[in-house]
Amino acid sequence: MKKLLYLICVLLISSVSSYGQGESTVLKNNFKVNLTSLAAYNISMQYERSLTSHTALALGFSVLPLRGLPSFVIPEGDPDDLASLRFSGYSVTPEFRFYLSGKRSKGFYFAPYYRHSSYNCSYYELEYNIQDQVKGVILMSGDYKQSAAGLMIGSQWNLGKRMSFDWWILGAAKGSQVVTLRGNGDFSLAQQVDLSDQFSEFEIPYGELSYTVDQYSAEIVYKTGLPTIRGLGFCLGYRF
Template identity: 35%
Template sequence: MMKKINFLLVLLCCQFGFSQNNLPTTTEEEVVSEKVTEINENKNLVKLNLLALTMGNFSFQYERSIGSKFTIGGSINLMPNRKLPFSKKIESLVDDKTTAAQLQGIRLSSFSITPEARFYLGKQVFKGFYVAPFFRYGSYSLKFPLNYTYENQDQSINLDGKVNTISGGLAIGAQWKIAKNVYLDWLIMGPHFGSAKGNLTGNKALNADEQAAIAESLNDLDIPVVDYEYEVNANGAKAKIKGPWAGVRASIGIGYRF
């Protein structure tokens, strides 16, 4: 009888031990659940750039995870028609006072698109410090009232057109989860360099003296970095712009992950 009882106890102990060894611990369950959530779910993140709003611009970003530490995405930036941004800073870079005064009259609107890839340096995607190589295409619509003097009178001709830019760069930043599915993205700095080119045209009936006055005004412009060629005739003036292009990205974005 005792042998039978002992045998049953051994079977029960073996069965209990087998069951315990095959059940995952709480820690293992949490790790598995977290990995499933991070890798297989909520791969998308959309963001609004709050810093751009303070300057009257609109910037939206999309980011999608394609690995445990890697995302791809891009941003769209819109700037409504306005005066030249940072005009005071630009004035300080221009030696000629006449050119500085001319630049004050510029009206500008823009559209840009910026695809990028992000490499997160922490343990998870969408969290921690990151580096992000990017490419940017920008299109700027300009209205430039060119001032000139004719018969001792101040005159002007509006030069309208577009300047397109292409550039590439590298951004650094950090991103945090601040609530369920809510993230804060701080793009600290993203310098980029490239080239710009475009055409500006002003239509106006001009006599020979007016043409000479406009040509003189265009010749006297001293815009730093940018190269330009111009042509003035009886129907108006044209200016072709080309040269290097540089800028710096920065943003503070609030995002939702889904």
């Protein structure tokens, strides 16, 4: 009988101890999906790892599936044939977070970050004049690449025991951006001159525009350091 009572006491103590350990378990991992991006048919996810009560590391990844421009940005009549444009790409964003609350990945935070983006575009038909008489067409393709560092502010809340809500309020970054467009063809000397003249008339308010035209290709390169904006993101997360 005494042995039975002793066994019951041991089991009770063990269960209480295990319960206490479960309650004090710290959920340091958080996998999130950006709902705002989903609404725009862009897949954006982030993994966050809590380090201390004030700090965390996060890694974001987004993918833009192949698509065309939305109809509302294409002017009536589509004189530049923007409807033919197709683009896709991805971005990677590592960041460090500092939470002011000291409640481990909860509350208002500052997030220094770095972002690398790469996007491709294709099937853009560029029209140009040939000696002011007829129009020529080049099928252009190209890419956009960005490397920038910045700072974002945001706030995160826990929703129950496992879920979270992360609000990317606003962020800005500065770095390098390069846009390259290229097309191939068999251009006569007159066509090369006309293309060069047309490219030289492009008015770019900020940045550096360069171009090269030869018998078999035409290329435009635009480099800029304009700041980029990040924010207005609403992310639903699962903590584990």
